[in-house]
Amino acid sequence: MLEAISQNRFAVVAVILFGIGLLNIMLQQNLLKKVVGFSIMDSAVFLLLASLGYIEGHGAPIVEEGSANASLYINPIPSGLVLTGIVVSVSVTAFSLALIQRIYRHYGTIELRELLERAKKEED
Amino acid sequence: MSDGKEKSRWRRFAEWVNGDSVARDPTTQYVMDRRPARARAPQELHEERERLRLKKFLGLYPLAASVLCLTLIAILFATVLCIPPFGQPGNPTNNEVSRHYLEYTEEETGATNAVTGMILSYRGFDTLGESCVLFLAVSSVMMLLQRDGNNTDEQTLLRLRREDAIERTHPDNILRKSAKLLSPFILLFSLYVLFNGETSPGGGFSGGAVLGGGLILYSAAYGPEQLSRLLTRRLYDGVRIAGLMAYALTYGIYIFAGANGITVEMEWMMTVIDLAVGLVVACTIYGFYTMFQRGKL
Amino acid sequence: MRPFYENLPFICIFIAIICGVLSAVIQDGRKVYRLALMMTAVIAVLSVVLLYFLYTEDVSFVYSMGRFAAPYGNAIKAGPLQALLATVFAIVMGLSLLGGGHSLFQDILPEKQGLYFVVTDLLMAGLLALVYTNDMFTGYVFIEITTIAACAMVMAKDTGPNLIATIRYLFMSLLGSGLFLIGLTLLNSVTGYLLMEPLAKAVAILAELGQYQRPLVVSIGLMVVGLGIKGAMFPFHLWLPDAHGGATTSSSAILSGLVLKGYIVLLITLMTRVFGLQLMRKVGVSNILLTLGLLGMIFGSLAAMREYHVKRMLANSSVAQIGYIFMGLGLGTEAGVAAACFHILVHAACKPLLFICAGRLSTVSGHHRSLKNLRGSAYRDVAAGVGFTVGALSMIGIPLLGGFVSKLYLSEAALESPFMAVVLLTIAASTVLNALYYVPAILAIWVRPAWEEVRFIMMDVKPEDTRFDRLFFIADAVFIFLIFLLGIVYHPILNVIRAGIRLM
Numbered sequence: 001m002l003e004a005i006s007q008n009r010f011a012v013v014a015v016i017l018f019g020i021g022l023l024n025i026m027l028q029q030n031l032l033k034k035v036v037g038f039s040i041m042d043s044a045v046f047l048l049l050a051s052l053g054y055i056e057g058h059g060a061p062i063v064e065e066g067s068a069n070a071s072l073y074i075n076p077i078p079s080g081l082v083l084t085g086i087v088v089s090v091s092v093t094a095f096s097l098a099l100i101q102r103i104y105r106h107y108g109t110i111e112l113r114e115l116l117e118r119a120k121k122e123e124d
Numbered sequence: 125m126s127d128g129k130e131k132s133r134w135r136r137f138a139e140w141v142n143g144d145s146v147a148r149d150p151t152t153q154y155v156m157d158r159r160p161a162r163a164r165a166p167q168e169l170h171e172e173r174e175r176l177r178l179k180k181f182l183g184l185y186p187l188a189a190s191v192l193c194l195t196l197i198a199i200l201f202a203t204v205l206c207i208p209p210f211g212q213p214g215n216p217t218n219n220e221v222s223r224h225y226l227e228y229t230e231e232e233t234g235a236t237n238a239v240t241g242m243i244l245s246y247r248g249f250d251t252l253g254e255s256c257v258l259f260l261a262v263s264s265v266m267m268l269l270q271r272d273g274n275n276t277d278e279q280t281l282l283r284l285r286r287e288d289a290i291e292r293t294h295p296d297n298i299l300r301k302s303a304k305l306l307s308p309f310i311l312l313f314s315l316y317v318l319f320n321g322e323t324s325p326g327g328g329f330s331g332g333a334v335l336g337g338g339l340i341l342y343s344a345a346y347g348p349e350q351l352s353r354l355l356t357r358r359l360y361d362g363v364r365i366a367g368l369m370a371y372a373l374t375y376g377i378y379i380f381a382g383a384n385g386i387t388v389e390m391e392w393m394m395t396v397i398d399l400a401v402g403l404v405v406a407c408t409i410y411g412f413y414t415m416f417q418r419g420k421l
Numbered sequence: 422m423r424p425f426y427e428n429l430p431f432i433c434i435f436i437a438i439i440c441g442v443l444s445a446v447i448q449d450g451r452k453v454y455r456l457a458l459m460m461t462a463v464i465a466v467l468s469v470v471l472l473y474f475l476y477t478e479d480v481s482f483v484y485s486m487g488r489f490a491a492p493y494g495n496a497i498k499a500g501p502l503q504a505l506l507a508t509v510f511a512i513v514m515g516l517s518l519l520g521g522g523h524s525l526f527q528d529i530l531p532e533k534q535g536l537y538f539v540v541t542d543l544l545m546a547g548l549l550a551l552v553y554t555n556d557m558f559t560g561y562v563f564i565e566i567t568t569i570a571a572c573a574m575v576m577a578k579d580t581g582p583n584l585i586a587t588i589r590y591l592f593m594s595l596l597g598s599g600l601f602l603i604g605l606t607l608l609n610s611v612t613g614y615l616l617m618e619p620l621a622k623a624v625a626i627l628a629e630l631g632q633y634q635r636p637l638v639v640s641i642g643l644m645v646v647g648l649g650i651k652g653a654m655f656p657f658h659l660w661l662p663d664a665h666g667g668a669t670t671s672s673s674a675i676l677s678g679l680v681l682k683g684y685i686v687l688l689i690t691l692m693t694r695v696f697g698l699q700l701m702r703k704v705g706v707s708n709i710l711l712t713l714g715l716l717g718m719i720f721g722s723l724a725a726m727r728e729y730h731v732k733r734m735l736a737n738s739s740v741a742q743i744g745y746i747f748m749g750l751g752l753g754t755e756a757g758v759a760a761a762c763f764h765i766l767v768h769a770a771c772k773p774l775l776f777i778c779a780g781r782l783s784t785v786s787g788h789h790r791s792l793k794n795l796r797g798s799a800y801r802d803v804a805a806g807v808g809f810t811v812g813a814l815s816m817i818g819i820p821l822l823g824g825f826v827s828k829l830y831l832s833e834a835a836l837e838s839p840f841m842a843v844v845l846l847t848i849a850a851s852t853v854l855n856a857l858y859y860v861p862a863i864l865a866i867w868v869r870p871a872w873e874e875v876r877f878i879m880m881d882v883k884p885e886d887t888r889f890d891r892l893f894f895i896a897d898a899v900f901i902f903l904i905f906l907l908g909i910v911y912h913p914i915l916n917v918i919r920a921g922i923r924l925m
Contacts, residue, residue: 007209015204018603019197025596026189034592041599048204049606055218056211061238062324063230070223071213076238077222078609081558083243084254085602087329087405088565091261092595094412095569098265099576099588101416105280106581113182119582120174138868141861200603203639207610216613216623224493232489249486249495253550253562256438260543260566263445264573267536361445369442376435382488383431384422 010051017044031100031110035093042089046082053078234391235322244327244394252375255401258408259368265412271419284418291347303345310338318402319395328398332405339410348418357421360407367404371397427482429471430499430553433464433507434546441542450526450534454518457538461515461545465508472504476917481924483555483618492619498555502762502921505914506552506686512903513678513769514545520777520896521671524784528578528669537577544570544675548683557605557615557695560687564601568594568651571680574672575664586663593660597650604643611636621695628700638704641696645688645706652684654747655717658740662724666733670780673732674773677739682765685746689758692750693925702753711751711840715847717744722854729791731779734858735772738816741851742768748847749831752838755922760830762918767823767907771812774900778809781893782866787881792865794878799866801887806866808897813859815904818852823907828852830915
């Protein structure tokens with residue numbers, strides 16, 4: 001099993017990070033810490049995705065003049081997907097932080113327990 | 125309330141469904157009077173019950189959540205040991221698609237950077253979607269944080285005015301001097317990264333991010349007022365909208381021509397898209413900064 | 422040169438994007454409103470034209486986005502089912518905006534109205550792309566667009582509880598997206614393709630050879646759970662009542678009627694095109710979907726019975742109706758998927774009608790929202806009362822209305838499954854439970870209460886609220902017409918759906 005772990009070391013680290021992020025999201029009461037958990041979780045997924053593209057001994061996929069030989073470069077597809085994913089992740093993080101700032105201005109707290117209690121009271 | 129016989133059948137049916145009806149004989153009436161009616165508990169009892177329910181939910185929740193998360197992590201761990209090993213050229217991911225991209229990207233798209241060729245040409249629709257995500261995010265943040273009647277109060281306005289006054293009278297010298305030195309270089313570097321995306325690592329997104337960072341540095345050093353005089357709300361909106369519109373129209377023409385087999389000369393497409401994307405990203409990043417900081421551009 | 426109608430899906434998506442960008446330029450709220458309505462009308466007409474061509478020629482086509490053929494470029498695929506769904510989505514979005522227009526201009530500040538319609542137009546683009554997509558990663562990007570747009574629609578009415586509902590919705594949605602992305606990554610690592618056709622072939626080869634079984638099964642599970650969280654599948658539906666119950670009327674209508682369905686349509690595409698129903702049955706995911714669908718049907722109705730706030734009651738009822746759809750998918754047969762698609766159409770027609778009527782009844786009752794304050798309100802606006810009644814009867818499953826037909830076909834599909842008894846019993850129990858909260862609601866609005874009870878409500882009513890709302894009346898009438906259409910003329914529609922699934 002250790003050999004399997006060392007063969008897929010980036011994927012294993014990504015899963016551990018994913019787990020840390022997921023536990024943060026579910027168990028933290030502070031909204032900002034939940035957003036940090038999301039960041040960690042997304043980074044873990046991008047690490048897993050980017051690690052799919054590497055090929056041992058090959059170089060970056062900037063094709064030199066004339067030598068368009070595919071066996072000299074790594075796989076460019078996962079890098080492109082990660083690029084898109086990072087931009088999407090930044091956008092949703094900014095959106096959730098804006099929401100948190102508004103909630104703070106309205107309620108004065110960002111702990112989930114207190115917020116739920118106060119929201120229930122406001123509704124009734 | 126009127127007597128039973130005077131009420132219409134419809135009203136009696138409705139009351140029966142709602143549980144408010146009057147009984148037909150004294151025994152049933154007596155039983156109904158003994159039984160507590162649908163009257164709700166007094167307000168404090170209701171609140172107490174709600175609070176207990178919330179507490180039970182929040183107490184059970186960490187345990188259930190931890191168990192669920194740990195199970196998911198264990199499953200993922202077991203899975204990830206079974207996927208193809210890292211870095212081997214024979215993996216399923218290194219198939220004919222990636223070989224095609226590396227071999228033909230120069231002649232089919234004009235870019236030597238295979239990643240840029242892929243995201244702007246081969247899989248350009250995803251990149252258009254991503255630019256829409258940026259546009260949406262800025263619009264939503266503006267909807268939330270732009271100062272208006274609902275979300276501003278006297279205290280916030282006072283605080284902002286005080287901060288502006290401090291900016292004007294006590295400028296941060298270290299920040300100012302270093303911003304004065306660095307800003308031109310940052311601008312130049314961002315343009316270099318933007319336009320060189322096709323031949324080296326870079327492209328619209330990285331260049332736009334650097335440009336946005338430069339704008340933030342300038343705004344932080346010299347005060348937001350000065351930059352707002354140059355980058356007014358209208359100019360900002362105009363740049364953002366023109367960027368996404370240019371991208372959408374250019375790429376729309378490209379898709380239409382390509383799907384229908386019409387050949388159109390599109391050498392300039394990648395440069396235009398890079399520029400548009402860079403401007404949209406820069407505006408987005410700068411917009412996030414000012415919206416969070418001051419609530420207006 | 423392709424026949425012109427093959428360009429229509431791409432044109433519809435681009436119209437939506439360009440209208441969204443234009444809405445940011447125009448500052449006047451009313452003009453942008455009219456632009457959004459025109460956009461939905463144009464997209465509906467174009468989709469009907471496309472549906473006509475695709476159904477009469479019984480064909481589905483792949484449209485490459487650019488000049489590179491598969492598997493090198495991006496592509497979208499359109500068949501009769503996709504065209505039908507696009508038509509219904511456009512019509513329902515247009516009618517929801519019409520019906521909720523009055524409340525919209527009251528709830529949202531004037532300077533933010535333009536931004537609301539930007540979000541609405543881009544939501545339409547996201548939903549159309551989810552319907553037509555033929556590529557997994559494009560599906561992911563447009564899922565994110567739909568998520569952000571849906572959250573922005575919920576928080577357009579910025580009151581305190583609404584902000585908390587939005588952030589809970591956002592967090593659960595992002596969790597779903599994260600799970601979907603990691604499932605997609607695992608699938609890519611063992612197959613190497615993102616475009617659905619080559620991916621389906623690779624998955625079939627892997628399933629036959631028995632290689633990489635664990636990553637394949639886990640990725641299917643993760644993607645189904647991810648889309649299920651976003652589509653309010655049973656244990657993950659806790660965000661729904663707050664989010665849909667508190668938003669402004671047209672937002673609730675669009676969210677309940679369309680956004681949930683967009684994710685489910687992507688799930689149907691995955692199940693039929695990429696993995697195949699046989700693999701789903703073999704792996705056992707179908708049974709899980711069936712169980713969770715059955716539980717959702719029961720628990721959604723139980724929660725709705727406890728609510729006294731009319732919009733929250735409707736939102737909880739949505740959970741139960743989505744349970745029907747997941748149950749249909751979980752049966753694992755083509756008949757089940759067809760019945761589930763028909764229920765998607767029925768729910769997309771009924772739930773927005775219920776929401777806009779509830780909104781209108783609430784407006785003419787001084788903006789009170791609990792059922793006991795809405796007593797007799799149907800007499801203040803008869804059209805809204807009739808609409809609410811028709812919608813509620815359809816949800817219960819009265820014949821001649823759409824809901825009856827979908828329950829009929831779901832039961833018929835269940836006859837072939839090994840779990841026939843449980844499914845039929847649950848459909849019956851759920852019908853009774855639906856009646857238990859819809860009938861008191863109908864009675865409440867149609868029973869004239871005594872004057873003393875109603876006086877304090879009538880004091881809150883402003884004269885411009887009770888004025889005849891022509892746009893609402895049109896939306897109401899068209900929705901009622903659609904429900905009767907789905908209930909009476911259902912054979913052609915079902916034939917279109919069956920052809921679409923065959924040509925998927």
